[in-house]
Amino acid sequence: MGACRIQYVLLLSLLGFCPCSDTLTCQMGSMVRLGSDLTRNEVEWIELKTVETSGEEICQEIFLLIDVGTTALILGSKGPSIPSHRNVRNITVFARGPGLKAIIFYHICDIELCNRANSTRMLIDSIPSVAPTVRGRQPCPICLHFKGICNSYTNLAICPRGTRCYKSDLALHGGGISAIFSISGCLVYPQKFLMKNQSSVGTISLLETLLMPKSKSPSHELVPSILLTCMFGLLALCLQRSVLSAEPIS
Structure with a gap:
């Protein structure tokens, strides 16, 4: 991509060629x-x-x-x-x-x-x-x-x-x-x-x-003891322990 030397320019231009090139x-x-x-x-x-x-x-x-x-x-x-x-x-x-x-x-x-x-x-x-x-x-x-x-x-x-x-x-x-x-x-x-x-x-x-990560943390699963609690009508406690948190890990 450097400048063409004058002698080459004159010679090749007389022959109908352009020595300068835009390729890289x-x-x-x-x-x-x-x-x-x-x-x-x-x-x-x-x-x-x-x-x-x-x-x-x-x-x-x-x-x-x-x-x-x-x-x-x-x-x-x-x-x-x-x-x-x-x-x-x-x-x-x-x-x-x-x-x-x-x-x-x-x-x-x-x-x-x-x-x-x-x-x-x-x-x-x-x-x-x-x-x-x-x-x-x-x-x-x-x-x-x-x-x-x-x-x-x-x-x-x-x-x-x-x-x-x-x-x-x-x-x-x-x-x-x-x-x-x-x-x-x-x-x-x-x-x-x-x-x-x-x-x-x-x-x-x-x-x-x-993609939605699938955590294997026990705190995000309904283990049998939690299911048993639900059966006894403590619905609020059940939902509180089973909701997957979207907050940062602490």
Whole structure:
């Protein structure tokens, strides 16, 4: 994309060619990684494939990190994009913890092969520090996996105080990515959406579908002793002990 040298311009213009080009070379590829220590150990990504842009396209790269505590997801995308702004480099924290964490690195640039971030170090260094957590009382399912897997492999954990149960299907499409992930965990109150209703990042579209968490806490079940109380006409006590609270875990 540099300026054409005068001697080449004169020579090639006489031959009927235009040596100047609006194309740009970008790295291109995608990556999905699931693991247990991805918020502490960086993931390297060396992408050798390249692509030539056309028109108004410039280079972009996106890294997404989601961590539920037991498992973390790293998603990466590189390629051309038509952005509304040029030369943007930012990191957005959608959920800082305690409990669920979600953070995105987004970079667009207009220099040859400029989308060359080769690890997730920038995400790890940008994870906010939080105060020591205080154990709450309510158990919530904890899981991060491809859609349909969570129901079979979900574990319960006591969430930190100030959080509540969260469960969703997160669909991502574009930039070489097409996947749906099931996510369950503890999301800080009063935040409702893990991705804060974000619908897209660069060429990747996001669709977050909230699901109703099913708590296995005994306090949310009608145990036989409570049923017996109902039979004796103490309806008010029965309802009081069986209503599922929507307040944050304390």
